[in-house]
Amino acid sequence: MTFIKSISAAVIAVCVATVGLAETPTLRIAVLKFGTVNWELNTIQHHELDAANGFDLEVQGVAGGSAAKVAFQGGEADVIVSDWLWVARQRAAGRDYVFIPYSKAVGGIMVPADSPAQNMADLAGMQIGIAGGPLDKSWLILRAYAEKNHNMDLASETEQVFGAPPLIFGSAMSGEVGAAINFWHFGAKMNAGGMRTLIDVSEAASDLGLDPETPLLGYVVRGELMRDNPELVNGFAAASRAAKDLLANDDAEWDRLRPNMNADNDAQFAALVAGFRAGIPAEGPIDEAAAGRMLELMYSLGGAELLGEATALPEGTFLQNGS
Incomplete structure (x- = not known):
């Protein structure tokens, strides 16, 4: 029992x-x-x-x-x-x-440490690698910033190469492109590899009256x-x-x-x-x-x-x- x-x-x-x-x-x-x-x-x-x-x-x-x-x-x-x-x-x-x-977290536009570019206007004529497509949000904000501060149409005054984040990372680190916009974690690796941020998206957003928070x-x-x-x-x-x-x-x-x-x-x-x-x-x-x-x-x-x-x-x- x-x-x-x-x-x-x-x-x-x-x-x-x-x-x-x-x-x-x-x-x-x-x-x-x-x-x-x-x-x-x-x-x-x-x-x-x-x-x-x-x-x-x-x-x-x-x-x-x-x-x-x-x-x-x-x-x-x-x-x-x-x-x-x-x-x-x-x-x-x-x-x-x-x-x-x-x-x-957002990325920014990055250039090699020895790049002559000191602001967005200096990107004229350069090739920019962009993770994503023409409607990437970071790219659009940076275009608006360039137009406001430099009277520059970033899309027509540069050549864009769109691709997956790892591809853009590799192209940027090898110097194949003169500047790059990538997701934040690839940007962090690019920075650790010696590239510098020309302007980050949060800074551009603030300048445009947006809240980076x-x-x-x-x-x-x-x-x-x-x-x-x-x-x-x-x-x-x-x-x-x-x-x-x-x-x-x-x-x-x-x-x-x-x-x-x-x-x-x-x-x-x-x-x-x-x-x-x-x-x-x-x-x-x-x-x-x-x-x-x-x-x-x-x-x-x-x-x-x-x-x-x-x-x-x-x-x-x-x-x-x-x-």
Whole structure:
């Protein structure tokens, strides 16, 4: 009888544990396999910040941003990383997507240390390598800055070479192009390799009356998920903030992450850590008036090809104060 009671107790314990596990929701995020966001997601998982906030984080590595968007729009992922301008475009088109801030890190235009260029006007006649395409947000902001400060049409007075970030990185480091605009982490490596920043995008944005504190990159979730399971979305936002706090203050955490950071030397490693930390957005709501000004400028530069029907900031674009 005692033996039977023991078995029964064990069965009940297993059933209770199984029910407990079943009640923990899984949040699926699709991100670039080797993107810098993985450093934050790795921190969340390693320190079980997901479990502490009531969910289980499942990271799906994809080959590119387009693949992530396909997975998200097809319901195979709950979260992706994109910029809020894309979210604004989707909302204007009737898709209920919401942006949770991740990073304000942006790149800049970089030249070799011995380049004669001292300002944007000196780039006239040069070949510029640009990560992305003609509608890259950094490129558009820098074009507006050159026009305002140097009466210069950067697009017509330079030759542009568009390509993937690693290709632009290689072309810049080899001297194949005279200047380069790349994602922030490649820019950090270029700086560590001896290149210098002619002007960074945040400086150009400030000069244009924009707020460089507005986070450009973030996590994107569906409004439906927020309505049906707000605790899950807010729990993810809390886990993200907790990971940021660790990465902002704990050097040992970066030592743990270093094997995943693709840093070839100490200088690159230090530049990547500093760049990530500089990109951590302040806690609190996003200034929607400042975001609206940025969107209006970007629409004036990229038009409907960039922003579709989003001529003004759609209501509900940002997750504000957990709602």
